[in-house]
Amino acid sequence: MVAATEGHQVRLLPEDEYTHEPGTAENYNESMYFNVFDAAKRAGAWFRIGNRPNQNYAEMSMCVYFSNGSVGFMFARPEIKGNAEMNAGGLKIEVIEPFKTLRVIYTGDLLVMKDPLQMSDPKVAFLSNPRLPCRMDLAYTGLSPMYGGEILKADGTPIEIDPDKSFAKAHYEQHCAAKGYIECDGERLEIDGYGLRDKSWGPRHWQAIEWYRWCPMNxxxxxxxxxxxxxxxxxxxxxxxxxxxxxxxxxxxxxxLTSSWDAHEYQTHLSADIRTRSGKSYAVTGKVLSLIPLRNRRTTPDGQALTTRITEAMTEYHCDGKIGYGMSEYLDQIVEGRPMGRLAGY
Structure with missing residues (x-):
């Protein structure tokens, strides 16, 4: 992810809602991500497609946090040809009106787990839990302005990125409302809530960042x-x-930011003292309601095995006397069995 600094500018155009020319970097990734949480039902979900057209596959993942505490999850790396659309593995994203209205549709299986921590070993999780038929159709409506875009030099020309050290060259986000349904094994969950969506494009290795804590909420x-x-x-x-x-x-x-941990070094609670450009301060606390641990593994050209852990947690937040819901997504490179961000005190 690239941050704007002095001497740079940010560009975001309506056409950026659609796919881009991938260029020649082998690890080019173009991804769209959506989450939604229905406060009345204490349920939520998130969805992502990451096209890797120069490697001829996409990363498709989706996750549903059901009201009863169970979690539905699916991941696939379907083959794709080119970068013409965000449509892979049963998950499809349609741009109805840039920056205003998008649609997320899924038809496929969902692995439903009473104990989502089993996903620390995906083989065990997929062998131990049922795969159930799932359909989903959600309409997203933008509530906020757009945040972010592509970072350019002061003269408007692209910045130079080392593909081997890159997470993205452009990234934007937007707070949204979402309405629709998720139907699993014939049981229909009506969704009427709020969430956040994002998009990024450019070369990406999940191992390009030592650690981060990403916490969107509504x-x-x-x-x-x-x-x-x-x-x-x-x-x-x-x-x-x-x-x-x-x-x-x-x-x-x-x-x-401070975090609390369980025996697996997964986050359980967090607190953050926030200050903004306008001079306002916010005290935020979060309690994890449901967490699923995911991972990405890669072997470098010189044979080094790298493991990235991403813990995806539906989290209840408190701020200014209000209760909200969102994610706490903690990414860590695992070194000698320990998460780097935890070792750094976050």
Whole structure:
């Protein structure tokens, strides 16, 4: 992920909602991600397609947090040819009107787990739980302005990126409302809630960042937040994000984050003291309601085996006397069995 700095500019156009020319980097990735949480039902979900057209496959993943505590999950790497659309593995994303209305559709199987922590070993999880037929149709409506875009040089020309060290060259986010249904094994879950979507494109290795903590949340149609604390690669951390309130975004300039952990070193609680560009302060606390651990593994050309762990947790947030719902997504490179961000104190 690239952050804007002095001497750079950010560009975001309506056509960026569609796919881009991938260029020549083997690890080019173009991904769209959506989440939604229905506060009345204490249920939620997230969905992602990541096209890797120069490697001829896509990463498709979806996850449903059911009200009864069980979790439905599916992941696939279907073959694709080119980068013409976001449609792979049964998951399809349609742009109805850029920056305003999108549709997410899924038809396929869902692995339903009473104990989602089994996914720490995907082979065990897939052998131990039923795969049930699932259909989904959700309409997303943008509530906020767009946040982010492609980082360019001051003169408007592209910045130079080392593909082997890149996570994305462009990234944007938007707080949304979402309405529709998720039907699993004949049981229909009506969804009417709020969430956040994002898109990124450019070369990506999941191992390009030592660790990050990405926490998007909504407290209703007019109050949301996303804060991100990320390794700076030099032993420290840098904050980013925004508070959505009063119809505008207020950039986050500081975030003091602390996390609590269980025996597996998965997050259980968090607290964050937030400060924004306008001078406002927010105290946020979060409690994990349901967590699924995921991983990405890669072997470098010189034979080094790398493992990235991403814990995806539906989280209940409290701020300014309000209760909201969202994600706490913790990404860590695993070194000698330990998550790097945990070792760094986050």
């Amino acid at each position: 407290f209703g149609p007019d109050f949301g937040m996303m804060f991100n604390v990320m390794s700076d690669g030099a032993g420290g951390a840098r904050p980013s994000g925004m508070v959505y309130r009063g119809g505008v975004y207020d950039d986050i300039t500081a975030c003091d």
